[in-house]
Amino acid sequence: MTMASRSLRVGIVCPYSFDVPGGVQFHIRDLAEALMAQGHSVSVLAPADEDTPIPDYITSAGKAIPVKYNGAVARMTFGPRTAARVRRWLKEGEFDVLHLHEPVTPSLSMLALWIARGPIVATFHTALIRSRALQAAYPLVRQSLEKISARIAVSEDARRTLIEHMGGDAVVIPNGVYVDTFAAASANPAWVGTPQAPTVAFLGRLDESRKGLPVLTAAVPEIVRQVPGARFLVAGRGDEGRDLAIETLGPELARSVEFLGSISDEEKAQLLSSVDLYIAPQTGGESFGIVLVEAMSAGACVVASDLGAFQRVLDDGRAGYVFQAGDSADLARVVCEALADPDERARLSALASTAVRQYDWSTVTAQVLTVYEMVLEASRALGGVEEDPSSTRRRGWTEVTR
Incomplete structure (x- = not known):
């Protein structure tokens, strides 16, 4: 069965709040909607206040707090209560692929990386010559980074930042625009x-x-x-x-x-x-x-x-x-x-x-789906993905650790 002929269940984790959305939030929103337009099931987990209007496919992980990061003020959420929400969302989602954005910032994405197991794709947006924040965060996720099945960088600059601060490499897939x-x-x-x-x-x-x-x-x-x-x-x-x-x-x-x-x-x-x-x-x-x-x-x-x-x-x-x-x-x-x-x-x-x-979402989405297909095939080869006999789709093995 090819990627084009089956529907995937995709979980996407956004580290930054939708209360004051910026480039990463818009990227995640548009990717989710582009995937859904092609017939895939998508759930996004993101910080958001109770009165913040968000689409039905976004699950709020609760109120965020402002944190200085990358020369700006990012609104993120972290801690034991948030971790419990991440666990519940992962368990209910039964995702084929988990797609984390900025997993090395102390955020929902870092928590999901710690908790989840299975086919994990990570997108890196940050581009800095020298980042104290990344250097400080790296020890917290060093071992967990090995759980990532495939890495995406939104630009050569973001790819270089990833290599210099954390090692490893990434495929470059740019941000998309309609x-x-x-x-x-x-x-x-x-x-x-x-x-x-x-x-x-x-x-x-x-x-x-x-x-x-x-x-x-x-x-x-x-x-x-x-x-x-x-x-x-x-x-x-x-x-x-x-x-x-x-x-x-x-x-x-x-x-x-x-x-x-x-x-x-x-x-x-x-x-x-x-x-x-x-x-x-x-x-x-x-x-x-x-x-x-x-x-x-x-x-x-x-x-x-x-x-x-x-x-x-x-x-x-x-x-x-x-x-x-x-x-x-x-x-x-x-x-x-x-x-x-x-x-x-x-x-x-x-x-x-x-x-x-080259930046149209039709092109970018196809590239992202190719990455999903790669990690699913690799996971199946390792015995991590099994066929769901009650459905035409494969069932992913993303689960919550005990």
Whole structure:
């Protein structure tokens, strides 16, 4: 029986809370829905407050607490009570494959790695040159890492971090995007620029400096000096970051910047379909660059800092503009250059529209399913998976340790 002809029961563990979702949560959500669209049964275990709206396929593991991690604040849950919930979820799920994300952070994923046995796939998202958090966590999971049947890294940067901090290797399968959804999004007339008043967008958490809003803010005066009508559309949470940006800009320049606050997925697609440029000024800690792929899918021309992950998404600068990370003057120079050359922007956007096809969920899901098939075949060869005579599917041997 082939993978395409049978339905799998897949359990996915998300380490971070859906109260304030970010890239990892969106990746897990979209992967779950892409798998279900192909007929597989999926259950996701994730932290979430009681009043947080979550889809039916997500099981809440309880309230999360904020923890500083990777230059940001992650919301995670841990401890004996959480471990009991993990055990119950694993027992009830009877999963063919257990898919853990970021299993070396003190989180649900680490607990599930300790508790579960059977075909386990792990995805690693973190990309850091040096991580004290990973170095501290490694002794806690060193032996348990041997239980992982296959490792996935979302980028070469994440793969390198895994190798340098924990050893072993991983297959690179990138984050996915529903390319056609962004490509088909309608522009919002309020956000569409003109030659005299082009629009420039930023999307990210405003109070996390590594997301780069201060870099963009410092570039605004020079951009406005050269392009007086330029408008900056800033979307994302973070009142402190917004207030600091307004204070830094001053009343005159602040009129060129519109803070949109938190926006929906539909509004994000509309925003990226409307603007002349999308700016990704992150200063570090990025393993992939999913928002770049979304912007490219929507037809926005991208200007990104020269982080390794971003350059790879932009095909080493052939599908967008690149500037020196953290250098506001260089960002201003590149933005003004891009705004002055609409033909070049159109050329880069066309190249980007082709390049992003490799990140469409149809491609990414097929790659993930290939990994699942590999670990199931290996487990069956070792006697770990047996046929379920009452069903057309195989029954996995993921279980709860006593």
